[in-house]
Amino acid sequence: MGVEEILKGELSRRQLFRGAVCSAGITALATGGLSLFTRAEAKDGHTEKWPWPYVKLDPDKTAEIAYEEWYRVFCGAGVINSIFSQLREKIGEPYKSFPVDAFKFLEGGMSAWGTICGSNAGANVVTNCIIGPSLKGASEDGMLMGSEIMQWYCDANMPTYTPKDPKFKGEMPKTVANSPLCHVSVGKWMKAADKSLGSPDRKDRCARVTASVAYHTVKLLNEWKDGKYKTKGVLPAKSFNIPAQSNCTECHGSGVPTPPAAKKV
Amino acid sequence: MGVEEILKGELSRRQLFRGAVCSAGITALATGGLSLFTRAEAKDGHTEKWPWPYVKLDPDKTAEIAYEEWYRVFCGAGVINSIFSQLREKIGEPYKSFPVDAFKFLEGGMSAWGTICGSNAGANVVTNCIIGPSLKGASEDGMLMGSEIMQWYCDANMPTYTPKDPKFKGEMPKTVANSPLCHVSVGKWMKAADKSLGSPDRKDRCARVTASVAYHTVKLLNEWKDGKYKTKGVLPAKSFNIPAQSNCTECHGSGVPTPPAAKKV
Numbered sequence: 001m002g003v004e005e006i007l008k009g010e011l012s013r014r015q016l017f018r019g020a021v022c023s024a025g026i027t028a029l030a031t032g033g034l035s036l037f038t039r040a041e042a043k044d045g046h047t048e049k050w051p052w053p054y055v056k057l058d059p060d061k062t063a064e065i066a067y068e069e070w071y072r073v074f075c076g077a078g079v080i081n082s083i084f085s086q087l088r089e090k091i092g093e094p095y096k097s098f099p100v101d102a103f104k105f106l107e108g109g110m111s112a113w114g115t116i117c118g119s120n121a122g123a124n125v126v127t128n129c130i131i132g133p134s135l136k137g138a139s140e141d142g143m144l145m146g147s148e149i150m151q152w153y154c155d156a157n158m159p160t161y162t163p164k165d166p167k168f169k170g171e172m173p174k175t176v177a178n179s180p181l182c183h184v185s186v187g188k189w190m191k192a193a194d195k196s197l198g199s200p201d202r203k204d205r206c207a208r209v210t211a212s213v214a215y216h217t218v219k220l221l222n223e224w225k226d227g228k229y230k231t232k233g234v235l236p237a238k239s240f241n242i243p244a245q246s247n248c249t250e251c252h253g254s255g256v257p258t259p260p261a262a263k264k265v
Numbered sequence: 266m267g268v269e270e271i272l273k274g275e276l277s278r279r280q281l282f283r284g285a286v287c288s289a290g291i292t293a294l295a296t297g298g299l300s301l302f303t304r305a306e307a308k309d310g311h312t313e314k315w316p317w318p319y320v321k322l323d324p325d326k327t328a329e330i331a332y333e334e335w336y337r338v339f340c341g342a343g344v345i346n347s348i349f350s351q352l353r354e355k356i357g358e359p360y361k362s363f364p365v366d367a368f369k370f371l372e373g374g375m376s377a378w379g380t381i382c383g384s385n386a387g388a389n390v391v392t393n394c395i396i397g398p399s400l401k402g403a404s405e406d407g408m409l410m411g412s413e414i415m416q417w418y419c420d421a422n423m424p425t426y427t428p429k430d431p432k433f434k435g436e437m438p439k440t441v442a443n444s445p446l447c448h449v450s451v452g453k454w455m456k457a458a459d460k461s462l463g464s465p466d467r468k469d470r471c472a473r474v475t476a477s478v479a480y481h482t483v484k485l486l487n488e489w490k491d492g493k494y495k496t497k498g499v500l501p502a503k504s505f506n507i508p509a510q511s512n513c514t515e516c517h518g519s520g521v522p523t524p525p526a527a528k529k530v
Contacts, residue, residue: 196525
């Protein structure tokens with residue numbers, strides 16, 4: 001029995017089982033000596049229809065929720081939950097099925113490695129879940145809105161949002177990260193404030209950054225809902241010929257390497 | 266009416282509405298001048314019960330799926346889908362409800378910014394969704410397994426996995442990234458191979474890295490399922506006093522700054 005025939009049999013069984021006509025474009029991967037895998041399941045999950053329903057949210061309320069959530073699940077899950085928790089209440093599915101708390105690992109730039117700031121990662125999860133991924137023929141606005149938020153994060157004098165009743169009552173220094181990375185962002189702030197990672201000042205700074213990113217994300221999503229969103233987001237790899245931030249000299253100094261040319265294969 | 270009383274009323278209405286006894290630990294955030302938000306919904310999503318059911322998967326088959334998926338949704342969603350698509354078939358929920366394709370944005374280190382390699386981000390999504398987040402009183406193994414995978418990625422001569430029938434038939438150079446970041450990882454490879462981002466060589470390299478990470482992730486998850494997983498993962502912020510990678514001099518040169526001391530607040 002050839003792969004084609006096995007596939008036909010598999011398809012019939014599935015249609016019977018699931019009571020659904022599988023979409024065109026089902027492909028299969030037959031691996032030598034291994035059992036067959038069809039991509040039908042992978043491609044038509046019931047939460048994989050975009051855009052997800054969205055109603056405009058209050059940026060201030062969202063920021064307050066994000067601020068409080070930082071003290072429970074930190075930056076990434078804080079941003080996601082500040083938005084999805086409200087949409088769970090106002091809309092229901094697919095937000096109720098999304099395992100927000102699993103994203104606590106975004107803390108400290110992913111498991112405390114200092115890579116992408118969890119607030120940025122969380123914002124990208126939100127925009128790409130709601131607007132949808134840039135699959136063939138689909139809008140790129142989800143990814144570009146995430147990119148726009150990262151550029152805004154790089155340029156902003158953070159934190160931009162001050163909570164109504166902050167847990168830390170002292171003076172809060174502000175810094176410009178010029179990078180979407182946790183290590184660079186929090187490092188510059190710690191240097192300017194001369195405060196340790198474990199200080200209440202630093203914790204509240206990151207809670208406020210989380211609130212700031214949540215506020216900005218909802219502001220853009222509300223524009224999108226109104227049909228007024230014109231993205232400022234770009235895909236930096238297109239201009240740099242390598243996936244990159246724009247602060248090259250910050251790591252490379254004056255010796256910024258030139259990637260092998262785009263036209264060269 | 267005080268917050269406590271408002272909460273009691275809100276709780277009764279919810280119980281009536283949802284036919285469910287809300288769990289203990291419901292908290293509320295009353296924001297000045299804004300309407301009340303309860304965290305009940307945020308805390309008891311039906312997919313937020315851990316660990317998720319898991320059956321052992323074939324690492325080779327998983328790697329082959331990941332390799333193929335790269336050519337559809339790139340690295341992050343490729344790793345997630347290589348594992349979740351099989352579990353959708355073998356188990357069903359909660360994997361069917363997870364919007365895997367939304368994670369296409371992890372490509373190029375998140376929207377082509379070169380931050381965390383999407384393969385690493387995808388692996389962290391998988392381990393934290395299956396094993397669960399390190400919420401109070403819960404296991405840290407999901408986050409630590411993600412961290413262990415990142416360290417393995419840093420040290421590995423990548424790509425470690427060669428597909429059965431690779432699309433690119435030429436010689437495939439291997440490089441050690443010494444970093445979990447896309448920009449550093451792909452940059453070192455591009456330099457060693459003298460190939461551009463758009464070359465078929467580079468594309469197949471990233472597809473093979475995706476396969477390599479998927480293979481390693483399933484290997485660790487299978488150990489965990491067998492009750493034999495002893496994590497090698499750490500949270501780097503604990504030793505560096507700042508969220509960080511361990512390749513400090515690669516960006517800082519000989520002038521690695523010292524974070525404000527941990528004991529200082």
